[in-house]
Amino acid sequence: MNIQKKIWLLAVVVLLIMATIWMSLTFYNQKMQDQYNNILERYLVMNELTSTSQQMVTALNNYLLIPVAENLETIDNSKMQIQEMKEEVADFKNTENELALTSYINLIDSLIETTDRSLVFHSEAGTENARRALNEATYISNYISEMTLTLIDTELKTYDRFYRGIINQSEELNQLGIWVLLLITFLLLLYTYWFSLRITKPVEQLTRAASELSKGRFDLKIEVDSKDEIAFLGKMFEHMRNNINNLISEIQQKAQLENELQQSKLLLKESQLRSLQSQINPHFLFNTLNTVSKKAYLEGSEETSDLLVSVAGLLRYNLKHLDKSMTLYDEVNVLKQYINIQKARFTDRLTFHTEIDQTCLHIEIPGLTLQPIVENAMIHAIEPNEDGGVIWFRVKDEGDRVTVEVEDDGPGMPKDKIQQIIDEEQQHDTMAGHASGIGLSNVVKRLRLFNGCEDVIKIEGNKGNGTKVILHIFKERGVDRDDKVTTG
Amino acid sequence: MRKIATFVIAIICVVLFYFTFDSAFDVYRANWQLPKESDQESLDNRLVLITQELDTPFWDKVSAGARKQAEKEGATIEIWGSYGNNQENFLEQIELAIYSKMDGIIVQGLDTDEFKELTKVKAASYGIPIITVANDVPSAESLRKTYVGSNQYLAGELIAEQLIADMGASGEVILMLDSKQEFYQKQRLKGIQDYLKDYPNIEMIEATTEDAGEHGIALTKDLLNRYPNVDAFIAVNSNFTEDIIEEIERRSKVIPYHIYSFDDNRASLSLLKQGKLDGMIEQSPQKMGERSVKLMMEWLNNDTVPLNLDGYLTDIRMVKATDLQ
Numbered sequence: 001m002n003i004q005k006k007i008w009l010l011a012v013v014v015l016l017i018m019a020t021i022w023m024s025l026t027f028y029n030q031k032m033q034d035q036y037n038n039i040l041e042r043y044l045v046m047n048e049l050t051s052t053s054q055q056m057v058t059a060l061n062n063y064l065l066i067p068v069a070e071n072l073e074t075i076d077n078s079k080m081q082i083q084e085m086k087e088e089v090a091d092f093k094n095t096e097n098e099l100a101l102t103s104y105i106n107l108i109d110s111l112i113e114t115t116d117r118s119l120v121f122h123s124e125a126g127t128e129n130a131r132r133a134l135n136e137a138t139y140i141s142n143y144i145s146e147m148t149l150t151l152i153d154t155e156l157k158t159y160d161r162f163y164r165g166i167i168n169q170s171e172e173l174n175q176l177g178i179w180v181l182l183l184i185t186f187l188l189l190l191y192t193y194w195f196s197l198r199i200t201k202p203v204e205q206l207t208r209a210a211s212e213l214s215k216g217r218f219d220l221k222i223e224v225d226s227k228d229e230i231a232f233l234g235k236m237f238e239h240m241r242n243n244i245n246n247l248i249s250e251i252q253q254k255a256q257l258e259n260e261l262q263q264s265k266l267l268l269k270e271s272q273l274r275s276l277q278s279q280i281n282p283h284f285l286f287n288t289l290n291t292v293s294k295k296a297y298l299e300g301s302e303e304t305s306d307l308l309v310s311v312a313g314l315l316r317y318n319l320k321h322l323d324k325s326m327t328l329y330d331e332v333n334v335l336k337q338y339i340n341i342q343k344a345r346f347t348d349r350l351t352f353h354t355e356i357d358q359t360c361l362h363i364e365i366p367g368l369t370l371q372p373i374v375e376n377a378m379i380h381a382i383e384p385n386e387d388g389g390v391i392w393f394r395v396k397d398e399g400d401r402v403t404v405e406v407e408d409d410g411p412g413m414p415k416d417k418i419q420q421i422i423d424e425e426q427q428h429d430t431m432a433g434h435a436s437g438i439g440l441s442n443v444v445k446r447l448r449l450f451n452g453c454e455d456v457i458k459i460e461g462n463k464g465n466g467t468k469v470i471l472h473i474f475k476e477r478g479v480d481r482d483d484k485v486t487t488g
Numbered sequence: 489m490r491k492i493a494t495f496v497i498a499i500i501c502v503v504l505f506y507f508t509f510d511s512a513f514d515v516y517r518a519n520w521q522l523p524k525e526s527d528q529e530s531l532d533n534r535l536v537l538i539t540q541e542l543d544t545p546f547w548d549k550v551s552a553g554a555r556k557q558a559e560k561e562g563a564t565i566e567i568w569g570s571y572g573n574n575q576e577n578f579l580e581q582i583e584l585a586i587y588s589k590m591d592g593i594i595v596q597g598l599d600t601d602e603f604k605e606l607t608k609v610k611a612a613s614y615g616i617p618i619i620t621v622a623n624d625v626p627s628a629e630s631l632r633k634t635y636v637g638s639n640q641y642l643a644g645e646l647i648a649e650q651l652i653a654d655m656g657a658s659g660e661v662i663l664m665l666d667s668k669q670e671f672y673q674k675q676r677l678k679g680i681q682d683y684l685k686d687y688p689n690i691e692m693i694e695a696t697t698e699d700a701g702e703h704g705i706a707l708t709k710d711l712l713n714r715y716p717n718v719d720a721f722i723a724v725n726s727n728f729t730e731d732i733i734e735e736i737e738r739r740s741k742v743i744p745y746h747i748y749s750f751d752d753n754r755a756s757l758s759l760l761k762q763g764k765l766d767g768m769i770e771q772s773p774q775k776m777g778e779r780s781v782k783l784m785m786e787w788l789n790n791d792t793v794p795l796n797l798d799g800y801l802t803d804i805r806m807v808k809a810t811d812l813q
Contacts, residue, residue, distance in 0.1 A: 028515075099564050102534060103588035110587040110614075143584050169515060176511040183504040190497065 002228045003199060010195060017184055028173065032166060039159065042092055043152060049085045050145045052078050053111055057141045060115055060134055064122060075119070079112060096158045097151065104147050111140045202230035209237060218245045286315050307344050310337040318368065325450065328395065328402065328473070329361035331370045335393070338371050342378055349388025350378075356395045360402045365473055366446045373406045373469050376440050381410025381466065404471040413461035421459060447471065533563035535784060536585045537621070537777070539596040540578045542569040546752045546773050547596075550622065553777025554594065561785045569596075573699075573727075579606060586610045592784040593618045597625040597635070599670040604629050617787050619795075621780045622752065622773070623672040627797045633787055635799030636780040638771045640672045644679020644724075646806050647748045650767045651684075651720055655746050658689030659719035662711055664704070664728040665696045676724050676750075693718070704731030712739065720746035726753035733764050751807075763809045772802040 056078035063071035086108050093101050118133035202224045209222040218241055224234030293308030317334045339352050374391065381389040392407040421440050447456045451474050461467035537554050539547045551567045558565035568585065570577035579602050585593050586606065593611065597603075597620035607618050607630040617633045624635040651661065663680065665673060677694075684690050693715060697707040708731055711718070723729040729749040736742050742764045749756050750769045759765040779800055786792040 099534060099566055103584075103590070106589035107584075107587050110589065139583065140587050143587055147584075172511060172514045176508070176515050179504065179508040179511050183508045186500060186504055190501075 003230075006195060006198070006228070010191065014188065021180060025173075032170070035162075035166065039155075042155060045085055045088050046148045046151060049082065049089065049108070050148045052081050052085070053108070053141045053144050056082065056111070056115060057134070057137050060118060060137060064118070064127075064130055064134055067122065072119075075115065079115065082108060082112065094158070097154050100147070100151055100154055104144070104151060107140060107144050107147055111137055111144060114140055198226060199228075199230070202226040202228075202234065206230060206234055206237065209234070209241075213237075213241060218248065286312050289315065303344075307341060310340045313337045314341065314371075325364045326367045327361065328363045328365050328404075331365055331367070332356065332361060332395070334368075335370050335374055338374065342382075346382055346388060349385070350382050351388065351390040352393065353390065354393045356393075357397050357402075360395050360397050363402050363473055363475065366450045369443050369447060369471070370404065370406075372440060372443050373471070377406055377408040377410070377467065377469070380413070381408035385410065400475055402473045402475065404473065405468060406471075407466060407468040409466040412463045412465050413459065413467045414463070415461075418459045418461055422457065447473075532591065533558075533561070533785065533788060534590050535563050535565040535592045535594060535781060536590045537565060537567045537569075537594045537780075538578065538581050538585060539567075539569040539622075540573050540575065540598065541596070541752075542567070542571050544752070544754045545757065546622075546754075546771075549773035550777040553774035553779075554781045555777070557778040557781035561781065563591075563781065563785060565781065575600070575602075579603060582606050583610065586614050586616055589614060590616060591788060592616065594621050594636075594780045594784060595619070596621060597623040597630070597632070597671060599623075599625050599668070599672075599674075607631055617784065619780050619784055619787075621776050622771070623670065624675075624799060625671050634783055634795035634797060636783060637776050637799070637802060638769075638804045639801045640675035641679040641682075642801075643750065643769045643771075643804050644676040644681075645683045646679075646769060646804065647676075647722055647767070648680045648683035650806050650808070651722070651746060651748060652687060652690075654766060655720055657687050660691045660693060660715055660717055661720045661722060662693045662695055662715065662718055664707070664721065664723045664725065664732065665694060666700070666725045666727070667696050667698050673724055680722065680724070700725070700727035700731055704728045705735050708732050708735035712736070718745070721748070723747070723749040723753075726750040726756055729753055729759060729765065730755045733759060737764075760807065760809055761812055765809060767806055767808045769804055770807045771804050775802045 056075055059071055059074040059078060063075060086105055089101065089108075090105060114133050114137040118130045118137060121127075121130035121133055205224050206222070209220070212220050222234055222238040222241060224231050289308050289312040293305045293312065296302075296308060297305035314334060314337050317330075317337075339350075343350055343352070374393065377391050381391065390409050392405065394403075394405040394407075396403045396405070421444060444457050448454055451472075453474070456472050458470040458472075459467065460470070535554075535558060537551060539550070541547050547569075554565055554567070568581045570581065575598065578598065582593065582595060582603070583606060593616055595607075595618060604625065607625070611618050612631055618630070620630070620632045620635045620637070622637040624637060624640070625632060627635075655661075661684070663677065665677065681692065684692060693711070695707055695711055697703040704727070708728075712735065721732050723732060726749045729747070730753070732747060733742060736745060736747075746766050747764070748767045748769075749759075749765055751757065751771055751773075756765065756768050760768045779802060783792070783795055783800060787795055
């Protein structure tokens with residue numbers, strides 16, 4: 001039952017009680033009023049009867065003195081009235097006054113008869129007799145008034161108990177009124193207490209639950225023992241609490257996961273650091289190389305000194321510029337230093353031709369792209385061949401792009417190998433030999449990311465006819481360069 | 489604490505409910521005792537007994553007898569009358585009874601012209617039968633249907649007989665009469681006179697006055713002065729009994745006097761018991777009441793038509809003071 005219904009019920013019950021009391025009081029009052037009217041009417045009718053009979057006698061007297069129609073009419077009127085009232089009086093009969101009442105009615109009859117007689121005598125000119133009848137009528141009229149008094153007296157005596165009954169009953173009614181008032185007041189107070197408790201108690205429970213929630217305690221179950229709107233509210237509240245609980249636990253789970261991830265990353269970093277620490281510091285190596293180069297130069301071994309400078313330069317470039325884009329010019333310089341080192345190694349076996357369009361050298365290119373390609377050619381074309389080989393390096397301007405070609409006259413690259421490189425598959429076997437530790441596929445990936453398009457490399461190779469690697473570097477790049485992409 | 493509160497509330501509830509329902513039932517039960525509705529359409533046999541001396545032991549007995557009989561006969565009877573011989577009121581009552589068209593009037597006879605006029609003319613013209621009771625008025629004068637009561641002549645004789653027995657055949661006897669000379673009084677007197685005629689040595693002194701009370705006392709005083717040797721008093725009208733005894737007691741003892749009276753005065757019986765009265769004629773008032781109503785009903789039902797005009801006599805007897813002691 002909801003609160004509105006409860007309030008309605010209360011109102012209806014109170015209304016019903018009041019209506020009942022009001023109706024019974026009205027009914028009782030009406031009954032009493034009727035009785036009072038009845039009693040009063042008896043007295044009034046009897047009284048009127050008396051006065052009318054006296055009037056009639058007076059009128060008769062007048063008529064006998066002055067016999068005009070007007071007086072006769074008065075007599076007739078009075079007579080009719082008396083007859084009517086006689087009927088009414090006859091209804092007042094009860095066991096206690098029936099004798100007196102019968103006498104009374106008979107007296108009235110006698111009066112009328114006497115009056116009639118008087119009139120008859122008068123019309124027959126028997127004036128003396130008419131007078132006598134008038135006298136008689138006067139007596140009777142007096143008797144009537146006396147009898148009326150007697151009757152009223154009898155009535156008072158007869159109705160004494162009745163009047164006392166009425167008085168008693170109204171006193172009892174008063175008492176009843178007081179008791180009913182007390183009872184209803186008490187019951188209403190009781191009901192109101194219960195009713196308000198039914199409303200406030202759940203609200204209190206809800207308030208307590210809400211304050212617990214606001215304090216952050218989500219584990220207490222919210223219980224509201226009622227069946228109205230508050231219960232609904234409580235249920236919703238409970239639902240909300242559950243949802244919050246679920247969300248919190250979810251968030252906690254996520255946080256835990258993240259934490260774990262973070263920790264594993266940290267571990268990884270640490271292990272990487274450890275692996276780095278296990279290597280010789282490259283800068284130290286670079287400085288040492290420079291020192292050794294100067295030493296060699298001082299000792300007159302200029303060739304060794306140059307070689308050492310080249311090695312140091314290459315090393316420095318490797319350390320510095322792996323994650324940055326460089327100009328083609330820088331790249332070509334590093335390539336030359338690399339060739340110098342390789343020439344020291346292979347002497348006459350290596351023939352390196354360059355055709356460089358100097359106007360193209362300002363173009364930007366990912367660092368360490370050319371060296372791995374040339375190195376690749378060195379590994380496949382020069383190293384295995386006792387007679388050595390030739391490597392061509394060309395930089396050409398082709399309108400919207402700059403083409404870099406590295407060609408060798410080695411045994412050539414098999415088709416599937418070429419495909420592997422194009423598809424950026426890792427080549428574990430070849431990686432070991434590279435000075436920078438960077439494979440061809442890595443170069444391809446970086447170039448593609450740098451240019452923002454796929455079409456950056458072309459490898460032409462026939463078995464026995466050498467290999468030709470062609471790189472396209474667009475002057476306008478399709479995609480803005482991104483640091484992460486180049487490093488990746 | 490909570491239990492106590494609940495208990496108290498329950499008790500209050502029960503108490504309040506109890507009193508509320510109790511007073512509600514009281515209100516419901518308290519019915520107004522209305523007089524019962526009359527079951528008869530119109531009353532038959534409305535009789536009225538009218539006497540001059542209401543509330544005397546004698547007439548109370550007559551009334552009781554009449555009521556009893558009326559109840560038996562299914563008639564309704566009312567007892568009207570005047571107090572202390574108020575004739576005017578008494579006559580008015582009769583007139584009222586006639587105008588009220590009673591079915592029958594039983595009346596204490598009053599030997600006056602007004603009474604006779606009423607019974608003869610008014611009652612007859614309204615067709616109302618009249619029966620005299622206790623005291624008679626001759627039928628020829630009153631047109632009464634019959635008389636129910638004692639034979640007053642016989643009563644007189646009985647008193648005279650007792651007087652002779654007590655006093656002897658000689659002496660002075662004062663007969664107290666009232667001036668109205670009613671029929672019953674005349675009868676009694678006649679009875680006494682006729683009986684005492686045979687005793688020449690007895691001197692009868694008839695004393696008359698208007699009324700009992702002051703007049704009676706004055707008369708007694710006068711008589712005692714005039715006739716110091718009087719031997720006996722007879723209160724032919726019993727109302728003088730008290731006056732006689734009161735006056736004699738003032739002068740001497742009552743015992744030497746022979747005093748006789750009738751029972752239709754309130755003081756007679758007590759005086760007789762005290763021994764102040766030597767003898768009293770006891771009538772049968774109860775019987776009179778019963779008989780009169782019975783006869784009236786017989787007349788109204790046409791069982792006995794006509795009634796015996798001489799009257800229906802009820803028993804009388806002499807009660808002596810010596811019998812009671």
